Amino acid sequence: MATLKLNNLRKSFGSVDIIKGVDLEIEDGEFIVFIGPSGCGKSTLLRMVSGLEEVTSGDIWLDGERVNDHTPFERGVAMVFQSYALYPHMTVAQNMGFPLKMADASADEIERKVRSTAEILQLGHLLDRRPDQLSGGQKQRVAMGRTIVRDPKLFLFDEPLSNLDADLRIEMRVEIEKLHKRLASTMIYVTHDQVEAMTLADRIVVLKDGLIEQIGAPLDLYERPANTFVASFLGAPKINFLDATLLDSDVNSSKLALSDGSQIALPIAVDPSSQGQSMKIGIRPEDLVLGEGDFTVPFQMELHERLGPTSYLHGLCAGNPIIAEHRRRGNVDPEEARSLGVDAAQVHLFDDAGVSVKMTLGAA
Amino acid sequence: MTRNPQTANAVTRAVPRSRRALRNRIRKAVPWAVISAFLIFALFPVYWIILIAFRPRDDIFQFPAALMPSNLSLDNIRYVWFGTQTNDPVIGFLGTSLVISVTASVIALAFGVCCAYALGRFRIGGKFLSMWILSQRFLPPIALVVPLYLMFRQLGLLDTYTGLIILYATFTIPIVVWLMLGYVESAPPELEEAAYVDGAGYWTAFVRVALPVLKPGLSVAAVFTFIFIWNEYVLAYQLAGDDVATITVYLPRLRSAIAELYGEIAAASLLSVLPAILFAGVMQRFLVRGLAFGGLK
Numbered sequence: 015m016a017t018l019k020l021n022n023l024r025k026s027f028g029s030v031d032i033i034k035g036v037d038l039e040i041e042d043g044e045f046i047v048f049i050g051p052s053g054c055g056k057s058t059l060l061r062m063v064s065g066l067e068e069v070t071s072g073d074i075w076l077d078g079e080r081v082n083d084h085t086p087f088e089r090g091v092a093m094v095f096q097s098y099a100l101y102p103h104m105t106v107a108q109n110m111g112f113p114l115k116m117a118d119a120s121a122d123e124i125e126r127k128v129r130s131t132a133e134i135l136q137l138g139h140l141l142d143r144r145p146d147q148l149s150g151g152q153k154q155r156v157a158m159g160r161t162i163v164r165d166p167k168l169f170l171f172d173e174p175l176s177n178l179d180a181d182l183r184i185e186m187r188v189e190i191e192k193l194h195k196r197l198a199s200t201m202i203y204v205t206h207d208q209v210e211a212m213t214l215a216d217r218i219v220v221l222k223d224g225l226i227e228q229i230g231a232p233l234d235l236y237e238r239p240a241n242t243f244v245a246s247f248l249g250a251p252k253i254n255f256l257d258a259t260l261l262d263s264d265v266n267s268s269k270l271a272l273s274d275g276s277q278i279a280l281p282i283a284v285d286p287s288s289q290g291q292s293m294k295i296g297i298r299p300e301d302l303v304l305g306e307g308d309f310t311v312p313f314q315m316e317l318h319e320r321l322g323p324t325s326y327l328h329g330l331c332a333g334n335p336i337i338a339e340h341r342r343r344g345n346v347d348p349e350e351a352r353s354l355g356v357d358a359a360q361v362h363l364f365d366d367a368g369v370s371v372k373m374t375l376g377a378a
Numbered sequence: 379m380t381r382n383p384q385t386a387n388a389v390t391r392a393v394p395r396s397r398r399a400l401r402n403r404i405r406k407a408v409p410w411a412v413i414s415a416f417l418i419f420a421l422f423p424v425y426w427i428i429l430i431a432f433r434p435r436d437d438i439f440q441f442p443a444a445l446m447p448s449n450l451s452l453d454n455i456r457y458v459w460f461g462t463q464t465n466d467p468v469i470g471f472l473g474t475s476l477v478i479s480v481t482a483s484v485i486a487l488a489f490g491v492c493c494a495y496a497l498g499r500f501r502i503g504g505k506f507l508s509m510w511i512l513s514q515r516f517l518p519p520i521a522l523v524v525p526l527y528l529m530f531r532q533l534g535l536l537d538t539y540t541g542l543i544i545l546y547a548t549f550t551i552p553i554v555v556w557l558m559l560g561y562v563e564s565a566p567p568e569l570e571e572a573a574y575v576d577g578a579g580y581w582t583a584f585v586r587v588a589l590p591v592l593k594p595g596l597s598v599a600a601v602f603t604f605i606f607i608w609n610e611y612v613l614a615y616q617l618a619g620d621d622v623a624t625i626t627v628y629l630p631r632l633r634s635a636i637a638e639l640y641g642e643i644a645a646a647s648l649l650s651v652l653p654a655i656l657f658a659g660v661m662q663r664f665l666v667r668g669l670a671f672g673g674l675k
């Protein structure tokens with residue numbers, strides 16, 4: 015049970031700034047996911063919260079108490095490392111009991127808690143094994159078990175599933191989700207994997223170069239990305255961007271010129287002051303359909319990639335490489351696929367700097 | 379040299395099967411031949427010592443020397459083991475060496491692993507402290523004999539266990555530090571970090587988590603230091619005396635006695651290498667794993 019507040023948190027290694035001022039408030043029981051490209055500082059931020067990494071400046075408030083100078087144990091956090099960091103010379107039971115032993119729990123209590131935790135995680139039959147006799151998924155469970163036994167205020171996970179194969183990842187993801195429901199504890203989870211982020215998170219924090227790009231519920235981020243970075247980070251295949259120039263905008267529609275000179279009219283109203291500016295139109299592959307829509311964009315098909323239930327049409331739209339999702343089976347004739355229909359409600363507009371442009375759906 | 383795989387294939391196919399088999403066999407035999415030659419070269423002196431140790435005195439100076447012994451005797455071993463009028467029994471010197479080697483090794487290991495851990499994990503002393511520690515071993519020991527002798531005399535440490543133990547511990551700590559530094563740096567720091575998160579302090583994390591992981595490295599270091607101390611002669615010769623004499627000091631004394639007691643020297647040498655071999659044997663299990671696992675770069 016914990017609330018966490020990060021206040022203008024910064025971290026530098028020598029002269030290199032890694033975390034450049036992070037503000038974040040996490041409510042009790044929330045499942046927060048940090049996501050971002052490699053090297054953006056996710057692990058560093060998590061380690062600062064845990065107390066393993068010193069803070070250069072800024073404050074960490076845990077349950078209303080400033081914990082900058084507290085050790086990890088005093089903060090009452092538990093952490094699952096990417097490498098699991100199981101103690102190789104101890105058995106599963108000893109690994110899981112270690113935090114209790116450090117807290118001077120009695121042998122009885124350790125035994126009891128380790129047993130019951132092991133039951134939850136289906137590790138009961140493995141208690142006497144050593145880590146090198148476990149499979150990847152089992153090690154992962156033991157690492158989870160070690161965090162659960164001591165009932166921490168705050169759970170921290172640093173890419174806990176990245177060493178597992180695809181099937182096991184899905185399985186463990188579901189288990190983590192169940193665990194969160196069951197324990198109702200505050201959890202911070204670092205991942206590269208947007209599926210993990212989308213499925214697990216109450217709120218996702220998108221990081222880039224040591225700064226937060228956007229915070230929000232998974233679908234909010236997906237549907238209302240604050241900038242091109244967030245828009246392209248979530249979603250696979252990536253969102254398509256079309257370079258365009260705003261020619262004209264009134265209350266009902268906007269006229270934009272694509273880079274090949276063709277013009278399209280969007281039933282969307284944009285602040286007219288940005289007239290003449292170059293913009294990016296963002297459209298997700300699943301919002302492009304063969305045929306008609308609120309408006310259409312030109313298309314030149316190059317490749318039809320079939321995945322089974324869906325397929326992807328790769329091609330060019332006014333010189334921009336784009337991908338459209340196609341849910342019907344059967345062949346697509348490139349000659350017939352000369353244009354793609356777009357659902358206006360799903361269109362994103364970004365300005366020159368990549369920041370989302372405020373817009374309203376036209377009345378017409 | 380890059381070879382076109384197709385031509386290479388064609389060549390092998392062109393060679394008749396029997397010739398290829400022969401070539402294969404030669405390819406396998408060559409390493410064996412080299413290793414055998416080296417082993418004979420390296421082990422012959424050992425064999426010769428064994429031979430001398432178990433020969434009656436008169437046979438030792440036989441000319442031409444026989445490669446195989448004609449008659450064996452345990453006399454030499456007996457003289458050395460029980461002592462003679464001119465020589466004390468070897469067991470006392472072995473005991474002295476054992477006490478000094480074990481005690482000094484334990485001290486060096488305890489200090490050394492702590493230093494290595496501090497250097498490797500907490501970056502204490504930056505880049506240069508570890509180099510400075512190693513540099514303590516660049517000086518040939520003999521260069522230190524005179525100042526050490528004077529210091530030891532002043533402190534009353536000449537010819538004492540304490541003196542030799544301090545001496546050897548000091549001499550081997552740099553070796554332990556340097557060796558263990560590699561192991562510390564190659565062991566994942568997350569293990570101790572996990573321990574901190576689990577509520578361990580620095581010391582507990584070190585003792586309960588880091589040390590067990592460093593065990594293979596420690597056994598390598600233990601073998602090195604023990605054998606180094608066991609075999610050390612130059613300093614022992616100067617700083618030991620009549621009361622406390624190590625086995626390496628004892629051996630040459632046999633030679634400078636009235637006669638050159640080659641048989642006894644050989645017998646004593648044999649007895650003197652036994653503990654080192656035994657110790658290395660016991661440690662071997664860890665040693666092989668340790669050398670493979672650790673950071674002997």
Ligand SMILES: Nc1ncnc2c1ncn2[C@@H]1O[C@H](COP(=O)(O)OP(=O)(O)OP(=O)(O)O)[C@@H](O)[C@H]1O
Nearest residue numbers: 027030032050051052053054055056057058059206
């Ligand atoms: N102890 C350190 N000293 C110097 N630089 C460091 C240190 N730890 C991390 N960094 C740097 O900080 C940056 C962020 O590292 P961090 O491990 O937080 O990235 P990450 O977002 O977790 O990446 P990944 O997804 O690859 O795990 C990297 O550029 C890294 O090189």
Ligand SMILES: [Mg+2]
Nearest residue numbers: 056057058172
């Ligand atoms: Mg990381």
